[in-house]
Amino acid sequence: MPASHSLDATADHADLIIVGTGMAGTGLARALRRAGDSRSIILISADSGDDYSKPLLSTGVAKRLSPDRLAQRSATALADELNARVITRMHVEQIAPDAQTVSLSNGQTLHYATLVLATGAAPQTPFSIPESASQHFFTVNNLDDYRLLRTTLDKRTTRVAIIGAGLVGCEFANDLHAGGHQVSLVAPEATPLSRLLPEPLGTALSRAFQDAGITLALNRTIAGIAPGSDSHVRLTLDNHATLDADLVLLATGLVPRTALASSAGLAVSRHGIQVDRHLRTSNPHIYALGDAACIAGINAMYVQPLQASAKALAATLMGTPTPVSFGAWPIIVKTPLLPVVAYPPATSPAHWRIEGEDGDMSALAEDKHGNLVGFALTGGCVRRKVELSRAAPALLG
Numbered sequence: 001m002p003a004s005h006s007l008d009a010t011a012d013h014a015d016l017i018i019v020g021t022g023m024a025g026t027g028l029a030r031a032l033r034r035a036g037d038s039r040s041i042i043l044i045s046a047d048s049g050d051d052y053s054k055p056l057l058s059t060g061v062a063k064r065l066s067p068d069r070l071a072q073r074s075a076t077a078l079a080d081e082l083n084a085r086v087i088t089r090m091h092v093e094q095i096a097p098d099a100q101t102v103s104l105s106n107g108q109t110l111h112y113a114t115l116v117l118a119t120g121a122a123p124q125t126p127f128s129i130p131e132s133a134s135q136h137f138f139t140v141n142n143l144d145d146y147r148l149l150r151t152t153l154d155k156r157t158t159r160v161a162i163i164g165a166g167l168v169g170c171e172f173a174n175d176l177h178a179g180g181h182q183v184s185l186v187a188p189e190a191t192p193l194s195r196l197l198p199e200p201l202g203t204a205l206s207r208a209f210q211d212a213g214i215t216l217a218l219n220r221t222i223a224g225i226a227p228g229s230d231s232h233v234r235l236t237l238d239n240h241a242t243l244d245a246d247l248v249l250l251a252t253g254l255v256p257r258t259a260l261a262s263s264a265g266l267a268v269s270r271h272g273i274q275v276d277r278h279l280r281t282s283n284p285h286i287y288a289l290g291d292a293a294c295i296a297g298i299n300a301m302y303v304q305p306l307q308a309s310a311k312a313l314a315a316t317l318m319g320t321p322t323p324v325s326f327g328a329w330p331i332i333v334k335t336p337l338l339p340v341v342a343y344p345p346a347t348s349p350a351h352w353r354i355e356g357e358d359g360d361m362s363a364l365a366e367d368k369h370g371n372l373v374g375f376a377l378t379g380g381c382v383r384r385k386v387e388l389s390r391a392a393p394a395l396l397g
Contacts (some may be wrong), residue, residue, distance in 0.1 A: 013111045014085070015039035016317070017102060019092050019260070020118030021049050021078070022142070024290025024306050028116060029082045031314035041084035042110060044102075047144045049075030049088035055303060057146050058171035059334055062178035067147040095264035097283045114285055114317065117261055117273060121254035121291035121301060133225050136233040137248045140172070152247060158182055161235060161245035163222065165192040167333055169251030170205070174335045176249075177214050184215040184243055186235070191218065196331060196342035197363070197376045198352045204359045204378050208338035217243065254301060256292045271299045277323035277396075279313045289313055295324060298396055304329035305395075328392040330375075330385045341382045343392055345374030356381055364388075 016032075018025045021043050029041055043049070050071040060070055079086040091105040095115065102110050123139040138149050160176050162169050165187035177183045185192070191202025192209070210216055217237060224236035228244055235243040256272035267274040267282040272294030279287045279295065289309040291301045300306075305326045315322035333340035338359055349365035356362055362381045365374035375388045 012109065013040070014042040015113045016041045016116065017110060017112040017114075018043045018116045018118055019102070020120055020290070020292075021045035021047075021051075021075075021086065021088075022118060022120050022290065023054055023303065024120070024292075024310060025116070025118035026051060026078065026082075027307060027310035028118065028289065028313055029084060031310050032317065033082055035314055035318055037314070037318055038083075041082065042087065042112075043078075043082075043084055044087045044090055044092055044104070045075065046091050047089065047142050049078065049086050050143055051075075051078045052143050054142070055334070057140050057143070058168060059175050060146060061150070061153065061181075062175045064179075067143060067150060070146065071143060092260055095260060095286070097264055097266075097286065100285060112285075114287070116313070117281070117286065117288040117292055118290045119257040119260060119288075119292045121256045123250060124253050124255045125250055126252050127222050127225075130225055130227075133227045133233045136227075136245070137250060139250045140168075141254070149247075149249070153179075153181070157246040159232070159245045160184070160247050160249060161186060161243055162249045162251055163187070164251035164253065165189060165218065166195065166251060166253065167193065167331070169249075170209075170340075171334045172249055172251060173209065173214055174337050177209075177212060178336070182213075182215075184217060184245065185209065186217040186220055186222065186237065186243070188221050189218060193333065193340065193342070196333070196344055197340065197378070198354065200354050201340075201361050201363050201376050201378050204361060205335065205338050205340065208335075208359060212337050217241070254291065256294070256299060258292065261286075261288065261292075269294060271297070277325075278316050278321055279309060279324060287313060287317075295396065298326075300326065300329075300395065302329065302331055324396065325394065326396040327394045328389040329395070330389050332382075332385075338378055339382045340376070340378050341385045342376040343374050343385075343389065344376075346393075346395060347373075349373050 051073045052071045075086045075088045092102050094103040159182045161184045173185045192205045220237045223238045226234050228234045232246050258268040261273045262268045273288040275288050275293050309324050312322045312324040330341045330343045345365040350368040353364040360379035363376040
């Protein structure tokens with residue numbers, strides 16, 4: 001698309017409409033402005049639209065960061081910075097690709113020349129929560145969620161149960177423990193971060209958590225939920241053990257938000273909105289990026305791929321078609337009790353070569369020819385991340 005456009009910047013028209021003001025949506029708008037693009041832009045946010053760094057959500061409690069401190073700028077300041085219109089607390093109800101319009105939950109219809117879906121991913125809950133206990137359950141997927149969590153924590157909470165021992169669950173376990181709360185971590189897997197760490201390294205992380213005083217209930221699922229007698233909730237595990245908590249944080253994974261795209265007739269799968277290497281959907285005027293997008297079969301819900309996507313799409317929209325590519329991007333897990341860095345292999349490796357002990361461990365994923373295809377590092381070995389990233393293959397070259 002050329003950098004000059006025919007639409008006027010009016011209340012109902014924009015050259016570019018971006019649905020979502022997370023790191024993907026705002027990152028794209030910033031990349032365009034930094035490159036000198038002057039098209040009219042409307043960003044639509046389902047929440048407050050405040051600009052913040054999502055990775056900080058899982059470190060804010062220990063650092064005693066209020067929601068206002070996490071917000072780097074308000075939606076108004078963001079609009080001023082980007083010379084854009086930012087519509088907050090509004091849902092896009094429908095996309096009409098033929099008419100190139102979006103319909104908002106307030107009844108307004110907006111016309112676009114180009115539409116970008118940066119709708120992110122939504123928390124998934126693997127079990128039903130009784131209405132009588134629902135006030136005790138939280139997810140943290142945006143700044144509004146963090147505001148609600150902090151309000152509750154600041155009132156009275158001491159006992160926190162975290163369901164899920166993936167990246168988000170482990171980061172919050174470390175953060176809430178450091179913030180002075182009694183933390184229990186419940187998950188069906190045998191070790192934390194099972195998708196990122198081979199078992200010996202996961203066991204080392206378990207040991208670090210337990211040594212710090214975090215209670216682990218691994219290889220366990222939730223069998224029952226009931227409100228307690230003094231404003232807490234009681235969780236019954238599948239081994240009949242019970243766990244009392246003032247607050248339960250669900251960290252049970254994210255699912256790409258594809259419903260809007262699907263209802264518009266765009267190609268989607270359980271991995272996200274289907275896009276090509278130029279981030280174009282099955283409609284030539286609609287693109288997608290971030291957690292919602294599945295790029296050539298790959299959905300990578302991490303900061304580095306998101307930033308690469310925003311940069312590539314900005315170039316494409318300015319008239320220089322640029323396929324997105326991901327290098328070897330290690331995932332840095334924010335668990336100071338035991339630092340973790342991982343670059344999971346794209347497919348199951350032939351074997352893992354484990355080096356080190358006592359928490360300072362390297363795990364090298366190798367194919368049948370002995371080639372490095374991924375790695376995981378804990379403790380002092382995380383310093384190897386640059387060296388190994390250079391040797392590992394790119395996920396999307």
